[in-house]
Amino acid sequence: MKIITNATVITVNEQNEVIYNGAVGFDGGKITYVGKTPEDLSAYDEIIDGTNKYLMPGLINTHGHVGMSLLRGFADDLPLKQWLEEKMWPMEGQFTKEHVKWGTAISIIEMIRTGTTTFVDMYDHMDTVAQEVEASGMRGVLCRGVIGFCSEEERQQKLQEAASFASRWNGAANGRIHTMMSPHAPYTCSPEYIQQILEKAIELNVPLHIHMSESKAEVEQNVQDYGVRPVAHLENLGVFNHPTLVAHAVHLTDEEIDTLAKYDVKVAHNPISNLKLASGVARVPEMLAKGVCVSLATDSSASNNNLNLFEELKLAAILHKGVSYDPEVVPAEEALRMATRYAADAVFQKESLGSLEVGKKADMIMLNAAQAHLQPANDPISHVVYAANGYDVTDTIVDGHFLMKDKELITMDEQQAIAEVNRVFALLKQ
Numbered sequence: 001m002k003i004i005t006n007a008t009v010i011t012v013n014e015q016n017e018v019i020y021n022g023a024v025g026f027d028g029g030k031i032t033y034v035g036k037t038p039e040d041l042s043a044y045d046e047i048i049d050g051t052n053k054y055l056m057p058g059l060i061n062t063h064g065h066v067g068m069s070l071l072r073g074f075a076d077d078l079p080l081k082q083w084l085e086e087k088m089w090p091m092e093g094q095f096t097k098e099h100v101k102w103g104t105a106i107s108i109i110e111m112i113r114t115g116t117t118t119f120v121d122m123y124d125h126m127d128t129v130a131q132e133v134e135a136s137g138m139r140g141v142l143c144r145g146v147i148g149f150c151s152e153e154e155r156q157q158k159l160q161e162a163a164s165f166a167s168r169w170n171g172a173a174n175g176r177i178h179t180m181m182s183p184h185a186p187y188t189c190s191p192e193y194i195q196q197i198l199e200k201a202i203e204l205n206v207p208l209h210i211h212m213s214e215s216k217a218e219v220e221q222n223v224q225d226y227g228v229r230p231v232a233h234l235e236n237l238g239v240f241n242h243p244t245l246v247a248h249a250v251h252l253t254d255e256e257i258d259t260l261a262k263y264d265v266k267v268a269h270n271p272i273s274n275l276k277l278a279s280g281v282a283r284v285p286e287m288l289a290k291g292v293c294v295s296l297a298t299d300s301s302a303s304n305n306n307l308n309l310f311e312e313l314k315l316a317a318i319l320h321k322g323v324s325y326d327p328e329v330v331p332a333e334e335a336l337r338m339a340t341r342y343a344a345d346a347v348f349q350k351e352s353l354g355s356l357e358v359g360k361k362a363d364m365i366m367l368n369a370a371q372a373h374l375q376p377a378n379d380p381i382s383h384v385v386y387a388a389n390g391y392d393v394t395d396t397i398v399d400g401h402f403l404m405k406d407k408e409l410i411t412m413d414e415q416q417a418i419a420e421v422n423r424v425f426a427l428l429k430q
């Protein structure tokens, strides 16, 4: 049994408790104690001093494409459609396993360094992504995303690949890997294809993950092609009768927000990506007010351009205040829940992730609180959301194992990943 002692514990439990001089005990990957630092520590065989540290749940990034870190800085300042069709897809078409391996490796390193302990990934070459998750000790919710712009034969082959991936890796890596099925978007998959993917998801009993209502142009195109907006389109196809996580949900009417609430559709909010691609600003306060589960995500490093979820945490808390002229929307505690508790719900693991509570997985991070920019030490939650940044994280623990200890990476070779990602990027034709 291990215990971290003398820390400021930000539990993100139902009561939003902060425990000063707190401690978290854990054993076999699970949390066994949360409370004040006990007088008697004789039951523990490892005692980790958390003095001057914030100890909190690891952040959960609910949407992204980690292989795309290879395209960081490759094509900036374009609108979504042009960016995808002219820049991303031609480059991704050349990706081999090796590209995805090293794009994934630098992403995982960045996430470990900035306090993310679980990430959702929609991509291809997913065996490679899953192997990196397994080797790194991270937690992943992974799916082989499929785009239907190809021959029927290729579409069926992609569907088989996605289903085979989802069934082989679900529960792998000591339960650290969960899987989903994923039609890329309503504008890249026909209704028939979406239904076939949905049927597989039902058969395999895994959730569905899809991009939805990201840009105004997408919504208009959907109305032209199918006579309805994307939400009604997916509702009509039966998608929302199945557990579903949608990415973006930027352009929504009041009725569409009601629909998402009614079916308990989970939302991954990607504020930086949506701003950078000029897609717009999601109606997060309205969604939260109606009880929609809204979580935070980075999207990929090609549209962000990093995977530091602390940036989303702050932006989600301030952006919606500015847009609504209401400083009371998305308060700090709510933003923090969107990156932890609600995100655990968004990946259908709310029983085991998202807060520091006895019985949950020991996925947690520590931040160095003894720094000038985190003084005076008066409100830890405010500081974590508004003043801290991802590189204040000193320790990252997943399933009870340290992936970073005192800023030192335990499972990943950063120098090798830096060298390899540059080598394989140079192999691509631009």
Ligand SMILES: Nc1ncnc2c1ncn2[C@@H]1O[C@H](CSCC[C@H]([NH3+])C(=O)O)[C@@H](O)[C@H]1O
Pocket (backbone or CB within 6 Å): 065, 080, 084, 088, 089, 092, 122, 123, 124, 144, 145, 146, 147, 148, 158, 184, 211, 214, 273, 299, 300, 303
């Ligand atoms: N913000 C975004 N909106 C829509 N699609 C995106 C976004 N960011 C990345 N993508 C794309 O999402 C896809 C992930 S799914 C992979 C699809 C696969 N290559 C196939 O052809 O079947 C990638 O092709 C990305 O370029």
Ligand SMILES: [Zn+2]
Pocket (backbone or CB within 6 Å): 063, 064, 065, 211, 247, 299, 300
């Ligand atoms: Zn995406």
